Amino acid sequence: MRLATWNVNSLAVRLPQVLDWLTANPVDALVLQETKLTDDKFPRAEIEAAGYAVQWFGQKTYNGVALLSREPAHDVTKNIFGFADEQARVIAGTVDGVRVIGAYFPNGQAPDSEKFTYKMAWLQALRDWVRSELAAHPRLVLMGDFNIAPEDRDVHDPVLWAGQIHCTPQEREHFRELIALGLVDAFRLFEQPPKSWSWWDYRNLAFRKNQGLRIDHILVSEALRPAVSACMIDKLPRKNERPSDHAPVVVELSTA
């Protein structure tokens, strides 16, 4: 079983690239972030024609998430149970016996901003909810755009980024607290190329210079950990003509 996450930065723009990517990478499930589409504009027919069932949850202009899967997802939920939120950031469903949570974590803008306060509250609510999801579904994957670079090795220039958004001690502590629920960063289960990033700024020729951050993650539960056989970032779509600023991350589970 293969699962993937990709922040597409507008599905209206990126749909052809998503369909091309799925043809080359026929994963069992794919979660998308930043679809930036109201639900009535979601390209359901095109995705179903490509052989995927799909669930979506969006809003105008910002945010928006989707869950594509070969087998239809069931018990689909949207956003964080018990956390009132105007923003469409989370979609979850059970696919082939695995609880799949796709999330677009708040950006946070700057450590002294109101958006950072929202990010902290959102992270706290996410943790409490994921704890209960784990109790109900031991086979669980939490993946998406976390907007957190967990360690300095996930940052191209840790000095430049020290204390900046995505790299603050508070955000990194929240990441560790998620791990402490009984999750593991699938990417770090394997030897990886140094300077592995999942996002590169559109500006400053950042991709060409490989100046980026690893902020898109796949966390798997302890019950699934023995099944994880590979995890990689696919940089290829970042080389497309009109790319998203994020690359997909893929995990492979050797399910019995």
Added chain:
DNA sequence: ATGGCTAGGACCCCTAGA
């Protein structure tokens, strides 16, 4: 060569992303 962003919305500039 020494490079300088993209998307959406309402508009020819602004917000937001990260």
